[in-house]
Amino acid sequence: MPVSQSSTSRDAIVTRLRTAGCVFAEEEADLLLAECGPSEVLVAKVEQRVAGMPLEQVLGWAGFCGLRIAVAPGVFVPRRRTEFLVQRAVALAPADTDVVVDLCCGSGAVAAALGKLLAPAELHAADVDPAAVACARKNLPGGNVHVGDLFDALPVSLRGKVDILAANVPYVPTEALHLMPPEARLHEAAWALDGGADGLAVMRRVAAGAPGWLTPGGSVLVETSERQAERAAGAFESCGLTTEVAYSPEHGSAVVSGTR
Structure with missing residues (x-):
């Protein structure tokens, strides 16, 4: 009762x-x-x-x-496994990191962590969901938070200047969404979870667009499942990026990075 x-x-x-x-x-x-x-x-x-x-x-x-x-109702809840994405981004960041971008930022958790660890870098975050952007603006009072679809949301002045581009993209295959816990399936926006037919649709778009935004030596990083990691790495390689796959048994997470 x-x-x-x-x-x-x-x-x-x-x-x-x-x-x-x-x-x-x-x-x-x-x-x-x-x-x-x-x-x-x-x-x-x-x-x-x-x-x-x-x-x-x-x-x-x-x-x-x-x-x-x-966080707010309907907004993607940051997962502890994504802390590994932050760790890998910090490990790859140049000592003189100037610009950090968080795409598919959701609540802005990754951007907030990177902003703290890579200060005083200029911080940008973007998401297609206005509710998520509203949360991110609360969590990033000193950052620049944009609403829009991936790179379309970013100021063109950042092209070729990004040192670290982190993207916690949706990577659940569409046909597997019904297998997710109800907490996620019923209470988080579908576009924050649905990665298309094989779970890599959004990631491929990030890989294709990243080289034009990265500074020489800059890196793009995405979280993915262990099962998807090698295919994700192949997509990064096909875009001319030097690719690495890292796994964390502690976090139950895989992170694919591509460096220009």
């Missing part, structure tokens, strides 16, 4: 979350209590979580690379 305002104890919330199938009910209850305290707001947020909304959207934030990233 729903939590009532008179039964917002930790035990009552844990029981409610467990009944809804939340695996980490105790940890989630602690977070909800810490954010809201016993209140009508807490009751509403517990019921949102029970209804299947991702915990991060319920709380309004997600932890990423030690940062608190604002």
